[in-house]
Amino acid sequence: MDGEEDLGSAGVPGVADDDYVRGEGPLVVEYADLECPYCAKAHELIRDLPIRRVFRHFPVVSKHPRSRLLAHAAEAAARQDRFWDLHDSLMADQAHLEDPHLWARCRELGIDLERFEADRRSTEAAERVVRDFRAGIRAGVVTTPTLFVDGLAHPGVPGPELLARLSG
């Protein structure tokens, strides 16, 4: 059986229409936690590389209590086509993650706050985050960030070798 409930091994899903994708170049699929400082470091290192970057949610709540909530917030921003804007804002400053901070970020980014508040509590946002997380578990993700390049997992902050390879 390979149903919804299955958490057994499976390859990393290919790029879907509703994935968050940016850039052009070799495909890098990233499983990350928006409250994770190592993810922020990785973001800084790969941000300007010539890669086609796909972001997938992997909130590890026991480690980062607000990570799931932040993932839902990013989903709400995505409903207004502002996923990467909020993502970049969170990655740039992980010291301000409480609700008033999120509202301030929204105002700064021009995100409609009323819609944002409704959307981040929606079933759709929750389901999307669970979908990404489960796919990560099935692909063997055990740490954040984990970058998949050519289907191969690179756990942790990317090292010089991988960065050099991705630099083209």
Add this chain to the structure above:
Amino acid sequence: MIESGTTAPDFTLADQDGDEVSLSHLKGQTSVLVFYPLDFSPVCTSQLNVYQEVLPELAERGAKLYGISVDSAFAHKAFQESLGVSIPLLADFNPKGEVAKAYGVYIEERGHSERALVMIGPDLEVKWSYRAPTPLEVPGANLIFDALEPVAPR
């Protein structure tokens, strides 16, 4: 390392609260012993955190996880709190590494166990075991689900 089909070696170890957990306590449930090198080493931090996230799904399949390392119950308590996980941690502390040795996953020259998973069935027979190629490589939770699922023989 111990292989599937063998009877699980007996043990009695203190958990992070100093309460004794014996193999006989695991009778009637599916248990996964998660052998890891040491408390507070960065790699196992994320391993137990990620496993914690799928505890409900493991429970649905009737499986319970136990972490085991050579650290003391007191260190386990602090480690468990710092991780924010509820997975019980068993202290293979005195005689040091005795259970890891019995399960064939002790690294003598390093004084700690390898990173390994041992699934014990309700009948206390080893159902599945896995040893990471190196202690730096962390087995994904997917491997546990693979072993739990009633699939056709490989």
